[in-house]
Amino acid sequence: xxxxxxxxAIHDTLHERMAADERVVILGEDIATRGGVxxxxxxxxxxxxxxxxxxxPIAEGMIVGVAVGMAxxxxxxxxxxxxxxxxxxxxxxxxxxxxxxxxxxxxxxGLPMVVRAPYGGGVHGALYHSQSIxxxxxxxxxxxxxxxSTPYDATGMLRAAIDxxxxxxxxxxxxxxxxxKGDVPDEPFVVPIGKADVxxxxxxxxxxxxxxxxxxxxxxxxxxxxxxxxxxxVVDVRTINPLDTxxxxxxxxxxxxxxxxxxxxxTYGAGAEIxxxxxxxxxxxxxxxxxxxxxxxxxAMGFATxxxxxxxxxxxxxxxxxxxxxxx
Amino acid sequence: MPSxxxxxxxxxxxxxxxxxxxxxxxxxxxxxxTMLTARLVDEASFRLNRQGKAPFxxxxxxxxxxxxxxxxxxxxxxxxxxxxxxxxxxxxVAGMTPVEIFLGLFAKADDPSSGGRQMPSHWGSRRLGIIxxxxxxxxxxxxxxxxxxxxxxxxEDAVVGCWFGEGATSExxxxxxxNFAGIHKLPIVFICENNQYAISVAQAKQMAVENVADxxxxxxxxxxxxxxxxxxxxxxxxxxxxxRARAGEGPTLIEAKTYRFFPHTSDDDDRSYRTREEVEAAKxxxxxxxxxxxxxxxxxxxxxxxxxxxxxxxxxxxKAVDQAWSAPDPEPSSLTRHVFSExxxx
Ligand SMILES: Cc1ncc(C[n+]2csc(CCOP(=O)(O)OP(=O)(O)O)c2C)c(N)n1
Ligand SMILES: [Mg+2]
Numbered sequence: 281x282x283x284x285x286x287x288x289a290i291h292d293t294l295h296e297r298m299a300a301d302e303r304v305v306i307l308g309e310d311i312a313t314r315g316g317v318x319x320x321x322x323x324x325x326x327x328x329x330x331x332x333x334x335x336x337p338i339a340e341g342m343i344v345g346v347a348v349g350m351a352x353x354x355x356x357x358x359x360x361x362x363x364x365x366x367x368x369x370x371x372x373x374x375x376x377x378x379x380x381x382x383x384x385x386x387x388x389x390g391l392p393m394v395v396r397a398p399y400g401g402g403v404h405g406a407l408y409h410s411q412s413i414x415x416x417x418x419x420x421x422x423x424x425x426x427x428x429s430t431p432y433d434a435t436g437m438l439r440a441a442i443d444x445x446x447x448x449x450x451x452x453x454x455x456x457x458x459x460x461k462g463d464v465p466d467e468p469f470v471v472p473i474g475k476a477d478v479x480x481x482x483x484x485x486x487x488x489x490x491x492x493x494x495x496x497x498x499x500x501x502x503x504x505x506x507x508x509x510x511x512x513x514v515v516d517v518r519t520i521n522p523l524d525t526x527x528x529x530x531x532x533x534x535x536x537x538x539x540x541x542x543x544x545x546x547t548y549g550a551g552a553e554i555x556x557x558x559x560x561x562x563x564x565x566x567x568x569x570x571x572x573x574x575x576x577x578x579x580a581m582g583f584a585t586x587x588x589x590x591x592x593x594x595x596x597x598x599x600x601x602x603x604x605x606x607x608x
Numbered sequence: 609m610p611s612x613x614x615x616x617x618x619x620x621x622x623x624x625x626x627x628x629x630x631x632x633x634x635x636x637x638x639x640x641x642t643m644l645t646a647r648l649v650d651e652a653s654f655r656l657n658r659q660g661k662a663p664f665x666x667x668x669x670x671x672x673x674x675x676x677x678x679x680x681x682x683x684x685x686x687x688x689x690x691x692x693x694x695x696x697x698x699x700x701v702a703g704m705t706p707v708e709i710f711l712g713l714f715a716k717a718d719d720p721s722s723g724g725r726q727m728p729s730h731w732g733s734r735r736l737g738i739i740x741x742x743x744x745x746x747x748x749x750x751x752x753x754x755x756x757x758x759x760x761x762x763x764e765d766a767v768v769g770c771w772f773g774e775g776a777t778s779e780x781x782x783x784x785x786x787n788f789a790g791i792h793k794l795p796i797v798f799i800c801e802n803n804q805y806a807i808s809v810a811q812a813k814q815m816a817v818e819n820v821a822d823x824x825x826x827x828x829x830x831x832x833x834x835x836x837x838x839x840x841x842x843x844x845x846x847x848x849x850x851x852r853a854r855a856g857e858g859p860t861l862i863e864a865k866t867y868r869f870f871p872h873t874s875d876d877d878d879r880s881y882r883t884r885e886e887v888e889a890a891k892x893x894x895x896x897x898x899x900x901x902x903x904x905x906x907x908x909x910x911x912x913x914x915x916x917x918x919x920x921x922x923x924x925x926x927k928a929v930d931q932a933w934s935a936p937d938p939e940p941s942s943l944t945r946h947v948f949s950e951x952x953x954x
Binding site for chain 2: 305331332337339342344345346347348349350351352354355357369373376377381383386387388389390424445446
């Protein structure tokens with residue numbers, strides 16, 4: 281076991297895979313000489329050389345498109361989008377190419393590739409360095425979208441993503457990078473894509489979340505138990521698509537109460553799909569209304585500290601809603 | 609005037625004789641047969657369209673010279689073809705058969721490109737090294753660059769050919785792919801089939817430059833203009849570019865000036881944007897006829913042999929149509945397959 285933070289977990293896992301397999305190459309903006317704006321690929325250039333660690337021009341559609349070509353010709357590219365906010369120019373490649381290559385060729389071509397993107401707020405990123413993008417991509421069949429939120433999950437899921445024969449959008453919450461620490465086994469292990477995880481057990485209500493909000497929910501759940509004796513079960517979605525409805529529904533059926541918490545704008549967010557799934561599949565197991573907490577429907581969080589706080593659901597607010605739902 | 613060295617502006621290649629390019633009589637006859645096959649595939653496809661058997665046809669006629677000429681310089685089984693929808697003749701050179709083309713036209717289960725999922729003329733075959741492309745214009749250009757990067761990384765002796773129209777060169781993806789290829793001196797040849805129109809939009813409304821090839825030097829590699837009606841000249845330009853790519857000297861942008869004889873697709877009516885006189889005038893430079901003239905001139909093919917050959921190839925094409933038409937349709941239940949790997953792919 282080694283205690284590490286999320287950014288170190290990703291660094292170490294990428295390093296491990298590059299050392300083990302020459303087919304793994306990485307490409308993105310500032311990833312080589314500088315080692316990435318978040319230092320995820322620090323030291324890689326010296327160790328693996330510029331053929332495998334590629335500083336690209338600032339052209340996100342090209343980064344993803346070139347990765348497609350590499351994946352078509354025997355490599356296992358891991359592309360980095362410097363900030364998820366800047367992935368939008370690559371939307372066409374992601375939707376029209378990455379997600380459809382296997383389907384449109386009736387299984388003839390596959391794309392074993394990973395696109396990593398730091399996303400999310402709470403870092404004074406304002407409108408263009410804070411966005412959540414999972415809903416745009418969770419909507420696309422043919423693309424796996426994962427959101428690990430702990431060093432353990434980031435390690436196991438990055439291994440799974442690189443090993444996957446299909447494309448994976450690997451979302452890393454920027455605020456968790458250095459904030460969240462945890463033990464990671466030194467022996468190799470994989471966390472399968474498509475499996476949610478109960479991060480805290482409880483019988484009184486289910487709270488379904490991911491990303492930074494998962495940690496906020498865990499904090500609120502812990503306080504709730506200490507102060508009110510209410511036991512919330514916290515489910516970490518981990519994979520946005522394909523969604524592990526079974527784990528979510530099992531928890532909801534057990535507690536009879538469901539709350540979904542996510543940072544993205546509330547309307548049409550990933551939490552809407554989760555809430556709809558619960559409503560469709562577990563309506564008669566529920567003892568209260570499904571509660572959905574998301575970011576407000578404004579374009580993004582502001583730069584000012586209080587504007588940022590006003591956007592992000594916090595532990596106090598989640599605590600209040602949890603208590604209300606538990607008492608319903 | 610463009611300078612000759614291609615560093616700052618377009619270099620113009622002129623036709624060399626086939627001997628000088630190392631083409632023998634067999635090559636000439638195969639090139640001719642491929643061009644003729646493409647032409648007759650077109651004719652059959654439009655006939656099938658009028659009969660209601662083929663809902664959508666993308667014609668190639670007019671482009672056979674630049675397609676066969678450029679594709680001929682790549683090697684099957686080693687080099688990679690990244691075509692676009694107009695490239696019937698490119699995929700014929702790459703090894704796709706007329707039967708396979710018609711399986712695609714009829715959206716049959718055994719359509720090698722997509723099993724009847726994509727519109728016709730969206731080519732792809734892993735076996736043949738033809739890279740699948742989609743409908744959004746120019747998205748294949750960065751793919752081609754990525755493939756060339758991988759080929760170079762793996763120290764393969766492979767060259768990538770990437771084809772597109774002049775309209776495609778307005779897309780960001782085109783510029784971005786060219787830029788990446790230039791930075792890494794990739795083993796790739798970009799071929800623009802400039803037929804002067806992107807559906808209805810004339811070149812003057814697409815770009816302020818006269819030659820697409822002028823853009824090559826902006827990305828650090830030569831741009832070459834070639835007469836797309838002259839199949840031998842196209843081969844010569846491609847030969848030079850492929851040799852250069854294989855020698856590790858980087859990409860080349862070839863612009864073949866060509867013309868499309870039919871509407872953009874079977875759904876288009878080109879009378880709304882170009883005159884009949886213009887189309888008829890362009891047919892005087894029909895690459896197939898010009899090449900037949902050349903073959904007669906160099907004594908490789910008699911006039912009577914040309915006529916006989918046309919009958920023979922037409923019979924072949926008709927047979928391919930019948931065979932493809934009677935092939936099974938895809939199973940409706942297959943709709944949900946291959947979204948993700950099914951674990952048994954090669
Ligand atoms: C991104 C995108 N925009 C628009 C279209 C519609 N479209 C299909 S073909 C075409 C014209 C392309 O012209 P060009 O690249 O010159 O090729 P040509 O058809 O002339 O061979 C257009 C606009 C498309 N397929 N993709
Ligand atoms: Mg055109």
